[in-house]
Amino acid sequence: MSRAAVLGTGSWGTTFAAVLADAGNDVTVWGRSPQTCRQITEEHRNERYLPGIELPHGVRATTDLRAAVEGAEVVAVAVPSQAVRAVLADVGPALASDAVVVSLMKGVEPGTGERMSEVLREALGLDERRIAVVSGPNLAREIAAHQPTATVVAATDEQTAARVAHACATPYFRPYTHADVVGAELGGAVKNVIALAVGMAQGRGFGDNTTATIITRGLAETTRLGLALGAQAETLAGLAGLGDLVATCASRLSRNHTLGRHVGEGMTLAEATAATGGTAEGVRTCRAVLELAAAHDVEMPITQAVAAVLHEGLPVPEMTAALLSRPRKAEQA
Numbered sequence: 001m002s003r004a005a006v007l008g009t010g011s012w013g014t015t016f017a018a019v020l021a022d023a024g025n026d027v028t029v030w031g032r033s034p035q036t037c038r039q040i041t042e043e044h045r046n047e048r049y050l051p052g053i054e055l056p057h058g059v060r061a062t063t064d065l066r067a068a069v070e071g072a073e074v075v076a077v078a079v080p081s082q083a084v085r086a087v088l089a090d091v092g093p094a095l096a097s098d099a100v101v102v103s104l105m106k107g108v109e110p111g112t113g114e115r116m117s118e119v120l121r122e123a124l125g126l127d128e129r130r131i132a133v134v135s136g137p138n139l140a141r142e143i144a145a146h147q148p149t150a151t152v153v154a155a156t157d158e159q160t161a162a163r164v165a166h167a168c169a170t171p172y173f174r175p176y177t178h179a180d181v182v183g184a185e186l187g188g189a190v191k192n193v194i195a196l197a198v199g200m201a202q203g204r205g206f207g208d209n210t211t212a213t214i215i216t217r218g219l220a221e222t223t224r225l226g227l228a229l230g231a232q233a234e235t236l237a238g239l240a241g242l243g244d245l246v247a248t249c250a251s252r253l254s255r256n257h258t259l260g261r262h263v264g265e266g267m268t269l270a271e272a273t274a275a276t277g278g279t280a281e282g283v284r285t286c287r288a289v290l291e292l293a294a295a296h297d298v299e300m301p302i303t304q305a306v307a308a309v310l311h312e313g314l315p316v317p318e319m320t321a322a323l324l325s326r327p328r329k330a331e332q333a
Contacts, residue, residue: 002026004167005072007087008104009036010139011049013028013078016104018144020074021058022170029061030068037061052146066094074100074167076134081107081116081281084248095124100160102132102153106188107281108288113295115185132164133181135188135240137247139254143173150174152240154184164292176239183235186226190289191245192282193303194218196260198249200309200316203264214302215249221300225289228296256280263309264316283310301326 002025006017007028009031031037039062040046044054062068069075069091079087084105095101101124105116114122116132136151142150153175161177169175178184191254194214201210222245223236235241248254258279262272273279276318286307293300305323309312314322 001030002074002167003072004074005030005068006076006078006104007065007068008078009033009040009046009049010078011046011144012104012138014040014046014055014059015140015144016076016134016168017059018053018055019106019168019170019173020076021056021165022054022173023169025058025074027056027059028068028072029059030063030065031061032063034063035102037063046216048097049176050144052148053141058251069094069099071096072099074078074102074164076102076104076122077116077248078104080118080286081105081109081273082244084109084116086097088120088302092124092126095126100130100132100163101126101186102134104134106135106185106192107285108189110284110288110291110293113288115182115189115294118183125134126247129155129160130153131181132160132333133184133188133327134168134175135162135184137239137243139251140165141253148170148172148174150239150243152174152176152184152235152238154178154181154240157180178235178240180232180235183226184240186231187222187236187241187244188231189285190218190222190225190303191241191248192246192280193286193306194222194250194255195254195256195276195307196280196282196286196310197302199260199262200259200264200306200319202257203261204320205268211249215245218249218302219245221278221298221302225293225296225298225300229299256282259283269310282306287311288314 004020004025006029017027017029050157062070103116132155259272259276305319
């Protein structure tokens with residue numbers, strides 16, 4: 001049995017801890033809330049984020065960050081992207097010399113334009129060969145209920161990817177390995193923005209044609225950015241790209257989709273955030289992605305429109321009109 005740690009007691013962090021335990025690992029979860037940590041350890045539940053789900057008895061939780069990571073061979077990070085550097089500030093010295101760190105986060109850091117694996121590498125002072133990324137159609141609630149899914153474990157080092165895949169493989173969770181970290185992370189980051197756009201459209205009462213159009217053209221602009229940054233087009237057509245995009249855009253379990261729908265129905269961003277039960281990652285990511293796109297001269301009209309609605313007060317009907325009135329061109333462009 002191997003030791004693993006998960007930083008973050010939200011829905012995805014708790015779910016991934018359960019996956020690791022079901023794969024045969026001894027798992028410690030770190031969180032800030034003593035009440036949540038106590039409930040995970042003693043009652044094998046996390047009612048705040050996964051109500052009604054029983055967690056494996058091999059999962060325990062603690063508020064002691066260093067105690068959580070000490071001796072762990074795999075350390076998965078599932079904290080809000082804006083909190084990563086602060087949380088990890090003192091973790092580096094406590095890591096085992098051969099520990100692999102896994103990013104479960106999907107976003108781009110505002111200001112730096114760095115992907116989450118790059119933030120982890122800097123914050124922990126690690127070689128990129130010790131960093132992996134998990135991305136794919138991974139709606140936490142469904143996985144926690146043992147509904148079958150697949151995911152991508154991406155790492156620049158093949159052995160690192162294989163090691164993490166082995167640690168999280170279960171009868172209901174199938175990991176594929178990949179070397180394209182850039183593509184896996186960009187797919188996971190931009191899909192949240194596209195899901196906001198789909199939610200806005202559905203909130204306006206638009207149907208499946210509109211949804212399909214946004215998903216397809218959203219994938220096109222994600223691929224443009226990915227190629228500019230060195231990603232492979234095949235990655236963005238796979239589980240970490242199209243697969244994650246479809247799941248997030250189609251599901252009411254997606255916080256980004258839900259928040260977008262509330263905005264489409266006429267709520268302000270603050271009202272939509274409250275109704276959703278928290279901030280969706282795409283709200284912050286959209287501007288960071290736009291900055292990254294501008295730096296590489298990549299056009300991303302859907303991302304730009306979402307940012308304009310959320311942060312500049314553009315009404316959703318005007319966003320729709322602006323997108324549809326853009327100059328016509330070949331679909332492949």
